[in-house]
Amino acid sequence: MQLAILLYDRFTALDAIGPYDTLSRVPGVETVFVAERTGPHRNDLGSLGLVAEATLDEVTAPDILVVPGGPGQLAHMTDGPLQEWIRAVDAHTTWTTSVCTGSLILAAAGLLKGRRATSHWLALDQLPGFGAEPTGERVVFDGKYVTAAGVSSGIDMGLTLAGRIAGDTVAQTIQLGIEYDPQPPYDAGSPEKAPAEVTAKLRQGSRDVLMGEA
Amino acid sequence: MQLAILLYDRFTALDAIGPYDTLSRVPGVETVFVAERTGPHRNDLGSLGLVAEATLDEVTAPDILVVPGGPGQLAHMTDGPLQEWIRAVDAHTTWTTSVCTGSLILAAAGLLKGRRATSHWLALDQLPGFGAEPTGERVVFDGKYVTAAGVSSGIDMGLTLAGRIAGDTVAQTIQLGIEYDPQPPYDAGSPEKAPAEVTAKLRQGSRDVLMGEA
Numbered sequence: 380m381q382l383a384i385l386l387y388d389r390f391t392a393l394d395a396i397g398p399y400d401t402l403s404r405v406p407g408v409e410t411v412f413v414a415e416r417t418g419p420h421r422n423d424l425g426s427l428g429l430v431a432e433a434t435l436d437e438v439t440a441p442d443i444l445v446v447p448g449g450p451g452q453l454a455h456m457t458d459g460p461l462q463e464w465i466r467a468v469d470a471h472t473t474w475t476t477s478v479c480t481g482s483l484i485l486a487a488a489g490l491l492k493g494r495r496a497t498s499h500w501l502a503l504d505q506l507p508g509f510g511a512e513p514t515g516e517r518v519v520f521d522g523k524y525v526t527a528a529g530v531s532s533g534i535d536m537g538l539t540l541a542g543r544i545a546g547d548t549v550a551q552t553i554q555l556g557i558e559y560d561p562q563p564p565y566d567a568g569s570p571e572k573a574p575a576e577v578t579a580k581l582r583q584g585s586r587d588v589l590m591g592e593a
Numbered sequence: 594m595q596l597a598i599l600l601y602d603r604f605t606a607l608d609a610i611g612p613y614d615t616l617s618r619v620p621g622v623e624t625v626f627v628a629e630r631t632g633p634h635r636n637d638l639g640s641l642g643l644v645a646e647a648t649l650d651e652v653t654a655p656d657i658l659v660v661p662g663g664p665g666q667l668a669h670m671t672d673g674p675l676q677e678w679i680r681a682v683d684a685h686t687t688w689t690t691s692v693c694t695g696s697l698i699l700a701a702a703g704l705l706k707g708r709r710a711t712s713h714w715l716a717l718d719q720l721p722g723f724g725a726e727p728t729g730e731r732v733v734f735d736g737k738y739v740t741a742a743g744v745s746s747g748i749d750m751g752l753t754l755a756g757r758i759a760g761d762t763v764a765q766t767i768q769l770g771i772e773y774d775p776q777p778p779y780d781a782g783s784p785e786k787a788p789a790e791v792t793a794k795l796r797q798g799s800r801d802v803l804m805g806e807a
Binding site: 518530 | 607610618646732746775778792
């Protein structure tokens with residue numbers, strides 16, 4: 380079973396690594412980081428380089444596709460190599476997934492039309508423009524399309540999908556292996572729970588957040 | 594404020610990226626991935642390459658040090674370039690931190706003697722051999738030494754430390770920015786909570802887990 384994680388410049392690292400360090404641990408899964416060119420791809424903050432091992436041409440029929448988000452998403456919203464590749468491989472996937480604003484790339488490729496989906500909370504309002512129905516859930520399944528909310532939600536998505544693919548015991552084994560027993564020091568992880576001024580500040584600066592400045 | 598994240602072959606990706614995608618978002622923090630050699634470093638699963646931008650010689654006085662864990666830790670438990678570098682930069686850090694079995698590297702360097710510390714739950718029993726006192730907490734502060742439990746706990750550590758460094762509002766803003774409102778599909782993230790057979794299986798295969806096979 381091949382897991383393809385798409386990279387592009389200015390992606391958000393945790394968007395890719397959450398699904399990676401859960402789904403890649405499912406027995407039988409072989410993972411490839413794929414991009415327009417091989418070699419390191421720089422993240423949104425500019426200080427991290429993650430290596431793509433294969434070009435788009437070399438990955439033609441992955442079983443699982445993960446599209447991470449990040450401000451670099453903006454460069455791939457119109458027709459081009461990534462959009463074409465996503466549509467082509469989607470014809471072969473068992474699961475087509477995204478984290479954060481990665482869902483906007485899937486939506487722009489026409490794959491989420493008429494489907495329930497999610498994205499980073501600051502980007503949810505962009506989904507209807509592509510015919511998708513935004514939901515407030517953290518991980519949304521609609522057929523083979525699985526979208527996750529902002530950044531860290533990719534861990535929850537990865538574990539949920541691991542359970543669907545390989546059963547609860549495998550997913551629980553992965554969860555215990557990565558000791559995923561979250562204990563955030565604050566309860567500020569959603570716009571409803573965060574202090575009003577924190578939510579307001581990010582809403583006001585949403586362009587900066589989605590552009591990778593926060 | 595310089596954040597140095599140490600890389601070595603066969604590290605666990607999420608161990609490094611959890612602290613990275615929280616602490617690197619603190620205003621004024623400049624992050625560098627540092628290793629014995631520059632260039633891509635391969636993780637425990639072998640399918641990921643993360644780039645080190647600087648050699649040990651080039652990073653002499655970071656304010657924050659993060660040592661991730663992973664099966665490659667075993668190769669750095671005796672005196673050698675990493676141990677020497679860690680001891681040297683620790684003389685300058687404001688915070689010396691680890692995730693997962695990264696604490697065993699710090700402990701082997703003699704930095705956790707007489708200190709409370711944690712590690713991956715399967716590695717906790719190795720801490721007393723280095724004079725450290727293992728605790729069941731997910732994130733442990735003892736003076737400037739901050740150790741986190743297995744893999745995913747680095748996110749909780751990063752947010753907690755972000756709060757100490759820059760205040761609660763900054764940390765909450767980062768938490769909301771990465772939408773860290775965890776909703777694991779199972780409650781199996783600690784040996785006490787996971788189904789008994791899952792915990793037993795990982796305990797039996799603990800060598801495999803710590804060697805990166807799980």
